[in-house]
Amino acid sequence: MLLHQLAHSRTGDKGNLVTISLIAYRKEDFALIEEKVTVERVAGHFSELIEGPVQRYSLPQLGALNFVLRRPVSNSVTRSLALDAHGKCLGSALLAMEI
Numbered sequence: 001m002l003l004h005q006l007a008h009s010r011t012g013d014k015g016n017l018v019t020i021s022l023i024a025y026r027k028e029d030f031a032l033i034e035e036k037v038t039v040e041r042v043a044g045h046f047s048e049l050i051e052g053p054v055q056r057y058s059l060p061q062l063g064a065l066n067f068v069l070r071r072p073v074s075n076s077v078t079r080s081l082a083l084d085a086h087g088k089c090l091g092s093a094l095l096a097m098e099i
Contacts (some may be wrong), residue, residue, distance in 0.1 A: 009091035024063040
């Protein structure tokens with residue numbers, strides 16, 4: 001199953017930092033999301049786009065996970081010439097992860 005079937009995302013970015021929050025549609029699905037969407041899986045999912053470690057924060061009261069990713073400084077929102085380097089694209093990409 002694809003992650004977007006269980007959760008939606010909200011994102012933010014500033015410079016080379018991107019935050020991606022995954023929010024379960026239903027509280028009862030949060031445990032599965034927490035188990036399957038690990039730091040290692042997220043780092044692997046975005047391995048070609050990020051550098052450095054991925055951080056994960058769990059917010060069980062909200063049924064949410066928050067990830068902090070670091071892009072190369074040359075790919076930051078304020079420095080990139082890419083068409084759309086914003087975090088919202090990475091949020092959509094994460095929702096396409098198979099779990």
